[in-house]
Amino acid sequence: MTKPTGYSAPPVDLPSRQEPDPDPVEECAGCSELAAVRDRARAGGDMTTVTDCNVHLRRHPEGHQ
Numbered sequence: 001m002t003k004p005t006g007y008s009a010p011p012v013d014l015p016s017r018q019e020p021d022p023d024p025v026e027e028c029a030g031c032s033e034l035a036a037v038r039d040r041a042r043a044g045g046d047m048t049t050v051t052d053c054n055v056h057l058r059r060h061p062e063g064h065q
Contacts (some may be wrong), residue, residue, distance in 0.1 A: 022057040031057060 021038070024031035034053045041049035 019054075021054055024057060025060075028060075031060060034060075 024035040034057050038050050038053035038057075041047075041053065
């Protein structure tokens with residue numbers, strides 16, 4: 001049995017696995033609207049909506065790639 005320490009262990013620093021935000025396709029109204037919603041959500045601290053917008057931009061129905 002090990003002796004318990006009287007202090008906390010240092011925090012573990014995990015790497016960030018976030019991908020960069022996808023860029024909207026120029027002249028696409030859908031992409032422009034998603035980017036605008038994403039910007040407003042980020043300004044308001046709503047990171048769930050930011051993530052949702054990024055997913056929709058990556059899976060845009062027109063298949064912009």
